[in-house]
Amino acid sequence: MTSTRRIGMTVNGERYEADVEPRTTLVDFLRGTLGLTGTHVGCEHGVCGACTVLWNGKAVRSCIMLAVQADGAELKTVEGLARGATLHPIQQAFLEKRGLQCGFCTPGLMLSIDELLARTSAPTDTEITDTIGGHLCRCTGYQAIVEAVHLAIEKLRTK
Amino acid sequence: MSSAEKAIPRSLAEIPNSRPRYIGRPTNRLEDPALLTGRTQFIDDVVLPRMLHCAILRSPHAHAKITAIDTSAAEKLAGVAAIVTGEDARRWSNPVMTVPPGWGTHCLAIDKVRFVGEPVVAVAATSRYVAEDALELITVDYEPLPAVVDARQALAVGSPLLFEENGDNVMFRKLFTWGDVDAAFTDAAHVVQRDFRWHRLGANPLETFGVISQWDEVEGTLTCRGSFQAQNHFAMSRAMVFNLPLHKVRFISHPHGGSFGGKGGARGTDITALLSRKSGGRPVKWIEDRMEYLAGGASQAWDRHYDAALALDVDGKVLGFRVRLLDDLGATAEGWGAVSAAKPLTAFTGCYAIPAAQYDLTIVATNKLPGSPYRGMGPPPHNWVLEQLMDLAARELGLDPAEIRRRNFIPPAAFPYTIASGNEYDSGNYEATLAAALAMGDYRALREKQARLRSEGRYLGIGLVTTIEPGVFDWNAYAIVGQPGTGVPEGATVAIDLFGKLTIKVGFALEGQGQYTVAAQVLADWFNVDIADVRVIPLDTLSAPPHFGPGGSRLGVAVTGAVLGAAQRLTEKLIAVAAGLFRTTPDQVELRDGRIGVKGNPEASMPFQEVAQAMLGRSDLLPPGIDPNPEATYVWTAPGRTPADDQGRAKSYLTAANACHLVVVEVDVDTAQVRIEKYWIADDCGTRLNPASVEGQTQGGVAQGVGAALLEEAVYDEDGQLRTSTFMDYLLPTIYEVPMTVKQALCTPSPFAPLGAKGCGEGAMHATPAAILCAINDALAPLGLEFREVPASPQRLWTLLRQARRDR
Incomplete structure (x- = not known):
């Protein structure tokens, strides 16, 4: 359980690298490891859609994806919508x-x-x-x- | 303050601004930019130093003795810091308080479990992942006991008992009688009596409950951050659970992702407090997951068996209304569920002048999740029963559903009007609301279309229902089920800073209804400033003035009263200072359109901010003995409330909003699919402080009403196992089911409430299930069928339709 894997990805145009346990969900990685807490968890079983992020431009449920699956991907979260104080x-x-x-x-x-x-x-x-x-x-x-x-x-x- | 304090303004004309810009307009919400950019800090976004994460092992049995618990393997797992069981709860805490008293347990099961999902063991570890790993290593031995799942069986002699020491499963029983109801039924030309069944469903806010508790044994304090709907109430309950004085308990409510009454969280808070204590004071976070919420959270309400009757004279005037309710509250009374059964007293007879009524109420315990509050708090099922009976009576008497309602409405001239069950309705014009709904939908044309389609073998149903939404809840309504008190305080502190900007400090967190914006609208208009110059700041339980927060359709009205009262007091202070500056007496000085000046002399005036600045920075200019603090607090509570008598009669809720819903559905008699075609709402909640917010509350209530009517049900099997443990089984309404509604606002201001506004968050939930069920029955009437069960799921309707076909 304690073995980790190195992954890298771009989130909202910024490059991140981190060691994660393979079992870490993508949403837990975004929220917990990267501190991008704008993505929310509503059901943890892929029904409610609250955790949706864009993965290479496609809307995905980050609660039922693993962080390792996002290795090499370009992600967009709610933090990537506005430009400074100007809302999207x-x-x-x-x-x-x-x-x-x-x-x-x-x-x-x-x-x-x-x-x-x-x-x-x-x-x-x-x-x-x-x-x-x-x-x-x-x-x-x-x-x-x-x-x-x-x-x-x-x-x-x-x- | 002066003994002759001014009354709180009851209309916009009474505030010192000739051109208010915000109140009554669809002002954008101050809350939204942070929410839209993901910056609002919900509880799961909070990380504290050395914080641990909690996971809870729950009962797989509906009813069982706990014979052994072995946590030794879990204790050895790296990262586990503390484990607590019922023994720790017994040592360090008391059972949670309940309404009615005597039907509660500790936060972790001791000796036996009473429902599937009841917490048994809890672990605090360095991550939630590790904490859940630890649960896998814990073994609990159970000796299963017979479970009772059906409310009627729970009443039977020999039934399994939830609390053996109580002797039976009856939590509460009382016969309320108001007026000569026996005579009403004896004299009636018609009696319409039916049974009804409303199944369990519940709030399901998109964010579940979450908490971080920290026990400080040096200071002897407990600090909890979380998504508490009513933080002060939580703090008081925890003080009692942990034998702590209230000033040693601090609750900090974070913004939460909806609540609707069903946020819950008492057990999770107590469990994390125990874990924090056992881990030497480290903060412990618990975020309830959705399956925990559905099985063990505040997700279920209103498990009801009704037998009800209307007595009518030959003209269709209702003489009496009888309701017998068997209410299944589940395993304990920890979730305020008895309050839900008592709330119908506040609007028992709906919009109608019914002189006599009776409520035969029995609340029982079963081996299911304890019932919790949910939007509406009891009237949604009650109003459905009343409105469906009105429709059935109309059918028996050959009257149109609109006509029988018109004949029974409380007339506009009769207000304020005291209903049989004791509450006073402040104002209303029910005929106007009904007429508006009928006109919007072109009711006559709808009936013609219905007749036309019936000849083509299609079954259109029209539902037309009315409702009263009691607003501004008061404890006095619940004295009868064991919740004492009269009045619910809501405080606000208003201040002007040295740079002339304004703050409002309150004791509640953002929850979704937009009350910060309402508070800011009121203050901005009072002082005639831009709303951006006002900031609303939530404070914790030890810092805020007395408060309750959102609940019972009260906060919009209550916070308006609090802000107005505080603004009025602050204005008095500014006037006292300005009188000194202008060398006159306070009675010659006034605030008008943001300037403070001498009455009748526009030359002698200054911006109110300058007076505040003098108070904070020019003590040399101040009259002697003046209070130099440009800040004031006011705690608003509804005026004129009375304690309940032995039949529960009281002036309880301050306002009575009214709505009429008109809906057209089509029932496919082959597939039992119900499709909502059109939906119109005429709504009168007095002055609309922020009309866009009111419309949002209405539409949101419709969605939850659609869920209740057609989809949502917590299903237990005969062993007490929950069959609806995910969102794949417990169905929330999506955009595919929720109709886009056409709405019209009417306005009969409250003569008693601040600015004439009425509580308005729950009314659509009272009316929508009733409207859809009445429409389904209207569609089925030509087949000679009646459907009296909520939700009207396709499978249930299909069974009825198939049975009818077989019988023919």
């Missing part, structure tokens, strides 16, 4: 449309939306629903999240 258009849209209440599920959700909007600047309603559909939010009832996605699309278009 998705974050700004969530703020203006009240797409969050407690904010616990929000980082993961925003990264799935980031993945969607990187793929297409004009997603269909079904694509939007299917993106949000991979996440559980217990506070908002999703309506304001849908509105936030539409506003984010508009903001990114006029950027």
Whole structure:
């Protein structure tokens, strides 16, 4: 159990190297080893989506991935969205449309939306629903999240 | 302060600002930038020096004697610092307090376990991984006992007993009678009686409970950081559990990822405190995982068997309402579950003028997880029973569901109105709310569409329900189940600094509803400053003024009252100083639009900040004997509350918000799938301090209501094993199930509450399950079927539909 493996990866454009136990989950590595605590853990069994991060541009559940699987990868977490004090258009849209209440599920959700909007600047309603559909939010009832996605699309278009 | 203190403003016109910019507008939330960038510090983000991590070994049995525990192998594992069992709990702590008293245990099982998931042994180690490794090395020998899982069997003679010393499994039993209910039923032209079943479900905030406890044996103190919904309540309970004076207990509530009443955490807090003590004072963190939450946390509420009846006259006027409730609280009463059974007293008869009522309440113990609070705290099942009976009565009398409700509404002129069960509703216009919902949905057209589709073999159902949301909870409502007290204090300290900026110090953490923003809106408008000039600061239990925090739809109203009261007191102080500066008397000085000056003389005025700056930096200018601190505290508690009588009657909750929900569902009679087509809500919660926040609360309540109505259920088998131990089995509603609703706001201000605002966080949870169930029954009516079970899962509905087909 105590043997470790050296891994390296880029997170939000910064290079990290560390020794990890092979059993360490990716989310525990991000939160515990790197101190990037913006990624949250809601269920630890891959259902709720709170722990979603981008792995080589793809949304993945970091609670059911091992840190060693991210060796050599480029990762993006919620800490990589804003530029300094300037919120990313998705974050700004969530703020203006009240797409969050407690904010616990929000980082993961925003990264799935980031993945969607990187793929297409004009997603269909079904694509939007299917993106949000991979996440559980217990506070908002999703309506304001849908509105936030539409506003984010508009903001990114006029950027 | 002066004896003739001014009353708290009950309307916006009473604050000293002719152009308020924030109150009543959808102001962006101060909380959001930190949340959106991942900077908000939730409890699992906190790391302390020498911190240990806790893992808990839990009972695999619903009911069993513990015959032996062997932790010797675990103790030898590298990285393990401390292990505690029931023996440590017995040595160092008391059983947790319960409502009703006498139905609780220590945080770790002693001698026997009473439910699957009950904590038995806990380990503190250098990481959670190592702590969980250690659990694998612990052996516990059990001698299984017969378990009782069904509430009705728990009442039977010879049933297994949860607490042998109590003689039976009845935690609480009382018959409440209000008015001549026997005469109402004797004189009735119609009696509509049915049984109803509401299965267990619960809060499931996305963040589970978490805590870091530190026991300092030198100072004799306990410090706990965690996601406490009501930190002061936690501190008081821990003081009693550990025989500590309250000033030696400090609770620091961190921002939490939702709560909805079901955050829980008392056992985890006590266990980590014991581990910290045993490890020589190292901080011990425990983050509940989701499976622990579902099996052993505050995840379950409202396991109820109802038998209820309405008595009506020939015109459909309700004369009496009888409810018999068998409430299954699970293994102990540690989770305030009895309070949930008592809360319906505050709105027993809903929106209706029903002169007589009766509540035959029995609360029993079974070998399941102890019940906890959940959004609404009891009325969601009760309101469903009442509203479904109203629909069934309408059908029997040949009335439209809208019409029978209109005939029974408390009329607008009757407020303030005291209901049969004793609470006073402050204000309302229920006919207007109903009319707004009907107009939004074009009710007549809906009924026509329904008839048309029925002729095509499609089953559309229309649900139309109303609700009262009692707001601003008070302990007096719960005296009857063993929770004493009248009044719930909420304090705020307001201060101006030397640079002229404002702070509000409060005793509650961020939870999601946006109350920091509400507090800042109120203060910014009071002093006519930009909201960015106000910062809200949460304080721990030993630093904050008396407080409770969020719960019972109260905090928005309560913190508004506290901030207004503190701002008023601070203004009085500024005026006293300014009177000296202007060489006049305080009665000639006023605050208006952010300036303090002599009344009727616009020349003689200055920004209020300059008065505060003089107080802090120019003692030479101050009148003698003046208090130079530009800070004031006010502890708000609801006015006019009364203690309960022997039938539980009291002026309890201060406000009564009202809503009408109209929903259309389609039931596929072949697959038993229920699809929500459209959903309209007319909602009257008085003054909306932040309308966007109110809408968010409403929509969030709808989502939880949809979960309750169609999906969520904690399932136990006959041996007391939990079958829904992950989110793969316990289904939370996703965007695929939750309707996007059309909402309309009405406003009947509260005549009693600060700025006329009413508590508003729970109402949609009262109405949504009822609306969906009424709609399903409306769809099934032409088939001669009734469905009276929550959740209306496809499998249950399918069974009913199949049975009906076979019978035909």
